[in-house]
Amino acid sequence: MDPPDFSRPPAGDGDCNFEFVSDSSNFSDRPLRIEIVAGPPKGRPNGEGDSEWDRHRKRRRDAIEKRKDEQEGEAVAMIEESPSGDEPSRHSGSSWTFLEWNARIGSAACYIADRCFSFMYSGKLSTTSPTLLLDVLMVADKFEVVSCMRHCCQLLKSLPMSQESALLYLELPCSISMASALQPLTEAAKEFLVNSFKDLTKNQDGLMELPLVGMEAVLSSDDVQVASEDALYDLVLKWARRHHPKLEERQEVFGARLGQLIRFPYMSSRKLRKVLTHNDLDQEFTNKAVLEALFFKVEPAHRRQALAMDDVTNRRFVERAYKYRPVKVVEFELPNTQCIVYLDLKREECAHLFPSGRVYSQAFYIGGQGFFLSAHCNRDVHNSCDCFGLFLGMQEKGSVSFTVDYEFSARTMPSGQFDSKYKEKYTFAGGKAVGYRNLFALPWTSFMADDSPYFINGVLHLRAELTIE
Missing domain, CATH: 3.30.710 (Potassium Channel Kv1.1; Chain A)
Known part of the structure; x- marks a missing residue:
């Protein structure tokens, strides 16, 4: 007994x-x-x-x-x-x-x-x-x-x-x-520390002073605000090099502790390639993490959601509150230099754009130049209504000029296929952005309606194809 x-x-x-x-x-x-x-x-x-x-x-x-x-x-x-x-x-x-x-x-x-x-x-x-x-x-x-x-x-x-x-x-x-x-x-x-360092774009100096347990608490949160997982990785790398100057110790901390909390699946393909060249992480751990991230990127949406729900420990498949929305990019070199960019926005994210908000994608590259997508809630002056707009911008400023053929598409019900919405050719000068103010030729209320054909399981699926001849 x-x-x-x-x-x-x-x-x-x-x-x-x-x-x-x-x-x-x-x-x-x-x-x-x-x-x-x-x-x-x-x-x-x-x-x-x-x-x-x-x-x-x-x-x-x-x-x-x-x-x-x-x-x-x-x-x-x-x-x-x-x-x-x-x-x-x-x-x-x-x-x-x-x-x-x-x-x-x-x-x-x-x-x-x-x-x-x-x-x-x-x-x-x-x-x-x-x-x-x-x-x-x-x-x-x-x-x-x-x-x-x-x-x-x-x-x-x-x-x-x-x-x-x-x-x-x-x-x-x-x-x-x-x-x-x-x-x-x-x-x-943990909640106290996360709230203290919630916006990592503003409090990086304080973050660098945290001991390992504090860093782990912050990285384990879904709610920290950071530009992208690429930027977060750079912060963690900076912290590790400062607190663990010896390579062997740094590799041990990354492999056993911090590396488990970095969400490699939400890093850009460009950054993942750079990660493979860093010796701060053990090579075996790096290869496994990058391979897992690449496989995750090509999974269909329902499978990515299932993986995120299953990983309750490290939550490496769960998306954080990024300032710039992650994109999936497919690149081609032949017959022309081309990239296809996929941007998904949840219905609640679109709702928050009203009446004059905007959301930006993470950067992607074609021909060595950085570009981004931005979704806006605009005012259509011709029809006197609010509407959804999509734009393509080039990062570099200055005298650089770049001619690109681009096409915007969106998945549409009931077919579920991508339908072309806007196609144009434009010569970019640094810092410029072009696009269409009313992508769906609908007022905002019709675009956001419950019976809108553009939200599939609560997600708006956008695609941008860029080609350099």
């Missing part, structure tokens, strides 16, 4: 606790022997100007390393002894007793351990100090007092969080069996 858990009140007795049992010889005839060993020398810790959380982080890190080398105390065990000495029973006359238990703790941890043991009887903690709560949490983890861990986590979550405290929570060591009790606190810490 499983031993009962005295770390929480019995079911049905919400106000009941066992505080009266503590230090009472009527309920325990077995000794609890604790050997108190010398603690670290007194004095101000290193980091004179650091914050309280930062100093506590350093102390916790030192304690964690020391803990790895020490002998763990024996686990707490409780049994129910029947008067007859037979197997435990649950009759009303039974008594509870502690087995003899020996543990070694540091002198500084004596008060902390007392708070944890007190909670096992009363279900209450007499402190709201975040650093003290954190120490009680660590003792509760060591002695597997799950309810105390959960209570500490709830109290810590209710307190104001800072970057230092969030990083400290993420660095907490915890046995695998106790991880679920700590998860609400670590999830809250």
Whole structure:
């Protein structure tokens, strides 16, 4: 029979606790022997100007390393002894007793351990100090007092969080069996860091200062705002080279930690080719990641969606909140230099364009020149209505001129095939954009209507074909 858990009140007795049992010889005839060993020398810790959380982080890190080398105390065990000495029973006359238990703790941890043991009887903690709560949490983890861990986590979550405290929570060591009790606190810490670094186009300096656990928290989010996965990869590479200047260490961190959080399937083919030439990543890992990304790009939409739903751990198939929309590009060299670009927009993305918004695609290249697509909600002055427009722009500015034949198409129901909507030839000068203000020759309300033939399962599928003769 499983031993009962005295770390929480019995079911049905919400106000009941066992505080009266503590230090009472009527309920325990077995000794609890604790050997108190010398603690670290007194004095101000290193980091004179650091914050309280930062100093506590350093102390916790030192304690964690020391803990790895020490002998763990024996686990707490409780049994129910029947008067007859037979197997435990649950009759009303039974008594509870502690087995003899020996543990070694540091002198500084004596008060902390007392708070944890007190909670096992009363279900209450007499402190709201975040650093003290954190120490009680660590003792509760060591002695597997799950309810105390959960209570500490709830109290810590209710307190104001800072970057230092969030990083400290993420660095907490915890046995695998106790991880679920700590998860609400670590999830809250991750959310805090993601919100602090949500727009990576504005806070790159702060991102470079984060330790590995902080970087992992930010990269694991779908909601960080970044220009593209290409740009995010460059940020991660910059961080890794700064924090891990030795190539072997950098390859290890990429292969085991950070590389799992980069969403290679949403990087451009041009960038993937460059990734293959970088030695910052282990070659075996790089080859596998790039090959997987290329296969993902050629999968049909329903298959990509299924892969994204299946990958709940690293979410490498899930699209982030990119500033520039990813595109799929097919390139040809013969008989003419040509590229076919596919841009998908969700119905809600199109809805957000009204009344005068625009969305840009990631860059793609033909003949060595960079181009992009942009979708707009325009005002059709001739018909006095709002409408959907699509435009092609060239990145480079200056005296460069480039003549391109281009054609815009969209998948249309019921056939599901791409129908040509606009075709033109244009000589680009740097920074110019051309296109059609009313691509579908419809007012905006008809284009966005529920029965619109241009949204297939809630997605608008656009195609642009560029040819250089």
